[in-house]
Amino acid sequence: MSKPDQSVTPMMAQFLEIKEGYPSALLFYRMGDFYELFFDDAVAAAQALDITLTKRGKHQGADIPMCGVPVHAAEGYLLNLIRKGFRVAVCEQLENPQEAKKRGAKSVVKRGVVRLVTPGTLTEDTLLHPRESNFLASFVQVRNQSCLSWVDISTGDLRYSPCPPVRMGPELARLAPAEVLVAEGASNELLEIIQESGAAATELQQDVFDSSAGADKICKVYGVRDLGGLGEFGRADIAAISGLIEYLSATQKGQLPLLRRPVCEAQDDFVAIDAATRKNLELTQTLSGERSGSLLSVVDRSVTAAGARLLFRRITTPSQRLATIEERASAVAFFCGQSGLRGAVRSALKQLPDVERALGRVALERSGPRDLLALGSGIIQAAQVHALLAQHDLPPLLQNAADDLKGFEALSDELDRALVSDAPLLARDGGFVATGYSSELDEITALRDEARSVIARMQADYADQSGIPSLKIKHNNVLGYFIETTASHARRMMSVPLSDTFIHRQTTANAVRFTTVELGDMETKILNAASRATGLELEIFAGLCAQVLDHAVPLQALAVAMAEIDVAAAFSELAMAEGWVRPVLNDSRDFIIEQGRHPVVEAAIKAQAETVFVANDCNLTSTDDMIWLLTGPNMAGKSTFLRQNALIALLAQAGSFVPAARAEIGIVSQIFSRVGAADDLARGRSTFMVEMVETAAILNQADDRALVILDEIGRGTSTYDGLSIAWATLEHLHDVNQCRALFATHYHELTQLTAKLDHVDNATVTVREYQGDVVFLHEVKKGAADRSYGVQVAKLAGLPQSVLERAKVVLEALERGEREGHSKQKALIDDLPLFSAVATSAPAPSAQSKLEEAFNAIQPDSLSAKQALDLIYELKSKFKT
Ligand code: ADP
Ligand code: MG
Numbered sequence: 001m002s003k004p005d006q007s008v009t010p011m012m013a014q015f016l017e018i019k020e021g022y023p024s025a026l027l028f029y030r031m032g033d034f035y036e037l038f039f040d041d042a043v044a045a046a047q048a049l050d051i052t053l054t055k056r057g058k059h060q061g062a063d064i065p066m067c068g069v070p071v072h073a074a075e076g077y078l079l080n081l082i083r084k085g086f087r088v089a090v091c092e093q094l095e096n097p098q099e100a101k102k103r104g105a106k107s108v109v110k111r112g113v114v115r116l117v118t119p120g121t122l123t124e125d126t127l128l129h130p131r132e133s134n135f136l137a138s139f140v141q142v143r144n145q146s147c148l149s150w151v152d153i154s155t156g157d158l159r160y161s162p163c164p165p166v167r168m169g170p171e172l173a174r175l176a177p178a179e180v181l182v183a184e185g186a187s188n189e190l191l192e193i194i195q196e197s198g199a200a201a202t203e204l205q206q207d208v209f210d211s212s213a214g215a216d217k218i219c220k221v222y223g224v225r226d227l228g229g230l231g232e233f234g235r236a237d238i239a240a241i242s243g244l245i246e247y248l249s250a251t252q253k254g255q256l257p258l259l260r261r262p263v264c265e266a267q268d269d270f271v272a273i274d275a276a277t278r279k280n281l282e283l284t285q286t287l288s289g290e291r292s293g294s295l296l297s298v299v300d301r302s303v304t305a306a307g308a309r310l311l312f313r314r315i316t317t318p319s320q321r322l323a324t325i326e327e328r329a330s331a332v333a334f335f336c337g338q339s340g341l342r343g344a345v346r347s348a349l350k351q352l353p354d355v356e357r358a359l360g361r362v363a364l365e366r367s368g369p370r371d372l373l374a375l376g377s378g379i380i381q382a383a384q385v386h387a388l389l390a391q392h393d394l395p396p397l398l399q400n401a402a403d404d405l406k407g408f409e410a411l412s413d414e415l416d417r418a419l420v421s422d423a424p425l426l427a428r429d430g431g432f433v434a435t436g437y438s439s440e441l442d443e444i445t446a447l448r449d450e451a452r453s454v455i456a457r458m459q460a461d462y463a464d465q466s467g468i469p470s471l472k473i474k475h476n477n478v479l480g481y482f483i484e485t486t487a488s489h490a491r492r493m494m495s496v497p498l499s500d501t502f503i504h505r506q507t508t509a510n511a512v513r514f515t516t517v518e519l520g521d522m523e524t525k526i527l528n529a530a531s532r533a534t535g536l537e538l539e540i541f542a543g544l545c546a547q548v549l550d551h552a553v554p555l556q557a558l559a560v561a562m563a564e565i566d567v568a569a570a571f572s573e574l575a576m577a578e579g580w581v582r583p584v585l586n587d588s589r590d591f592i593i594e595q596g597r598h599p600v601v602e603a604a605i606k607a608q609a610e611t612v613f614v615a616n617d618c619n620l621t622s623t624d625d626m627i628w629l630l631t632g633p634n635m636a637g638k639s640t641f642l643r644q645n646a647l648i649a650l651l652a653q654a655g656s657f658v659p660a661a662r663a664e665i666g667i668v669s670q671i672f673s674r675v676g677a678a679d680d681l682a683r684g685r686s687t688f689m690v691e692m693v694e695t696a697a698i699l700n701q702a703d704d705r706a707l708v709i710l711d712e713i714g715r716g717t718s719t720y721d722g723l724s725i726a727w728a729t730l731e732h733l734h735d736v737n738q739c740r741a742l743f744a745t746h747y748h749e750l751t752q753l754t755a756k757l758d759h760v761d762n763a764t765v766t767v768r769e770y771q772g773d774v775v776f777l778h779e780v781k782k783g784a785a786d787r788s789y790g791v792q793v794a795k796l797a798g799l800p801q802s803v804l805e806r807a808k809v810v811l812e813a814l815e816r817g818e819r820e821g822h823s824k825q826k827a828l829i830d831d832l833p834l835f836s837a838v839a840t841s842a843p844a845p846s847a848q849s850k851l852e853e854a855f856n857a858i859q860p861d862s863l864s865a866k867q868a869l870d871l872i873y874e875l876k877s878k879f880k881t
Helices: 010-020 039-049 071-083 097-102 165-175 188-196 211-222 235-251 275-281 295-299 305-316 322-336 339-350 355-363 369-390 396-403 409-418 439-466 487-493 517-550 552-578 599-608 638-654 687-701 719-737 748-755 790-796 801-819 824-831 836-841 845-857 865-878
Strands: 026-031 034-038 054-059 062-070 088-093 111-117 136-142 145-152 157-162 179-183 200-204 472-476 480-486 503-507 511-515 584-586 591-596 616-620 627-631 662-666 670-675 707-711 740-744 760-770 773-782
Touching: 010 026, 010 034, 010 111, 026 039, 026 071, 026 111, 034 039, 034 071, 039 062, 039 071, 062 071, 071 088, 111 235, 136 165, 136 235, 145 165, 145 235, 157 235, 165 188, 165 275, 179 188, 179 235, 188 200, 200 235, 211 235, 275 638, 275 670, 295 305, 295 599, 295 638, 305 355, 305 552, 305 638, 322 339, 322 396, 322 552, 322 584, 322 638, 339 369, 339 552, 355 369, 355 517, 355 552, 369 396, 369 409, 369 517, 369 552, 396 552, 409 517, 439 472, 439 480, 439 487, 439 517, 480 487, 480 517, 487 503, 487 511, 517 552, 591 638, 599 638, 616 627, 616 638, 616 740, 616 773, 627 638, 627 719, 627 748, 638 662, 638 670, 638 707, 638 740, 670 687, 687 707, 687 719, 707 719, 719 740, 719 748, 748 760, 773 790, 790 801, 845 865
Parallel strands: 026 088, 136 179, 179 200, 584 662, 627 740, 627 760, 670 707, 707 740
Antiparallel strands: 026 034, 034 062, 054 062, 088 111, 136 145, 145 157, 472 480, 480 511, 503 511, 591 616, 591 662, 760 773
């Protein structure tokens, strides 16, 4: 560094020193009631937040740009900055100005960064979506091992999974972390995958991910002597988890969140669903990025925030384990048979605060009295739910959950006794400890209250003494207690004998203020009492937090149990309201759906109340047909049918009931969904290229338990190219992948393939033609579509009549050409009566009428031969075609 600049003020020197430690973050530098930003930070923040950029003093001869946000509103600004991709270092005053003065007249208040706020490390309710998790992830590759680990620090949920780099895309799509940690020097490819998932990539020094030091670090966090006590970990696992821990302790300044024991998620525990499939099936958001209209928005009937987060997880991470799925479905079935109980449990759950996140804040010492109140009331609600469930013979999942709900009576009594019900948000505001909880505090408070009545007495005395009945004792933050009179009375106060007692302090526009020695003493007493009261309250608060943390592990279990109960009751509520059934799951490779429906399309149709959704069967069996080739005109319902079956499989394995009359599903290992020619211009690849890359992924990855839906693959290129690709893809699925698949196509030529491929059958969505119009029946039945009805559909879309007529002529000619064995092009060029057809069958109406008009206007008898000839020339030039 250059030698200290004379012109640098001590405060600016302090700022620069602190800022040096956080070059990649904006520094929120606390000054009284504001967080101030300086230099480039100020310029960037002012622009991002749309706040005024000002300046303060000079640095090396130039103005110092500055902007600030008020402390009380800082959370909103923080959120805004984090969303815009910034990281923020929060620098607080670590002592008050009086303490600084004691160290020397010119001393600057001690300051330090207490927290680095990044997208993955948020805990405030205002900064988090209540119904979604907020994950911080880390990815590590050590030689031939690699691991993805992730944690939600607001709840302490920590997991890890072996994750080869090729699985990063799908995993990030599943978890949607806010931030991903990687070692410095990560490949561009990896960084790109992270960015594409919408997460912030944070590159850290290699040694953060050191696996040998990492094991000790993890042991220390969990208080175990040997890592083996926590589970089995490879080197990459250890490196990834310890990387998370290291980063958390750096950003939280040593204060670790309450971490649950790491849970390993084995890849084959869950249905593999890649990013494109998630997007296509619109699981948690629609293609246009909205929540409403997604599968989740239609199936989520949970009533608690933690329940919603668990349900989100169920939908995004369906299970492949038969036993797990059965256990969940049994819990749903139980509540289906117990409507009264379900209603009672759900109304108790509705009162439940977010216990998980309140507990998380307590652990991070970021909590307030209201978090303790939330925990207290959470315990009471849990006890109530326990009492409701205890009277029943419960399925295992619910029994286990119920067992976790009790045993907190002492803690709940303590919290109840200690806290007033309308406690402030922040402990430092005081006034949250209930009377009777601490005799010491009660004494001080009594003193304080007594002092207040003493002051009231003093006011009466002074009024008597001065003969000014309107005299008042008031209080403000600048002067403390003072005596106030109007200006007209003030002269008397300022002259002998009253001036012996009353000391002038201040004159304002309409009042004059005084104090007395006695009042000053009283004030000191009150202040002492108040600060002792606050100190004592903070001590009590810390004690209560410690008691809560003693119960941290069982309290987390309580929170998880309540979420489980909420999800089971919610799926049951949904099943009963919508008439869904419990699916039968087994080890076969069958997929038999009777009267299946698309939950989202059905809900949309219901909302419009115009038509009903037409339920359809789907019947794929390993002994007969594994693949259905679906043809039918546009708008018939092909895409809907494809998706509804994928969604039914997904819902079944999520542990939900399904929208069907009956469902029998052999466990699905992977779900793939592709739509031909999806527009993906944003990524700068041609749509056809995207389509082919995605199709290749399926053909390379789908195993014999996969469920594949392909919607008009090949649409993105010329007819013959597209047809051949679709053809070959279908053959590959049939011969090599041997998986269950639904294949929608508009290439009728493909329907002939069923003769050649044993396990492919044709199905079609029916339409009826009625007086030249097409009527969609939305019924799926076996067989091939007779024709495509494209022209009729175009008519519905409002194509001009002339174009429709012309299209019909072209279509007929093409079909005739094919029948007679010409190539399509030849049929087009040779046989088609080109534009004449348009002229005869649909002459342009306006031209016709003008000509008619002109003709009608002619009176032949009045024309000379020359005039007649001119007229013919004129008309001919005017209506020349
Ligand atoms: P395709 O893929 O054959 O062009 P879609 O699946 O996109 O057709 O369906 C078009 C529209 O038809 C849907 O938006 C929906 O409103 C309606 N639809 C589809 N399937 C059904 C059904 N089974 N019952 C009622 N309406 C349906
Ligand atoms: Mg379609």
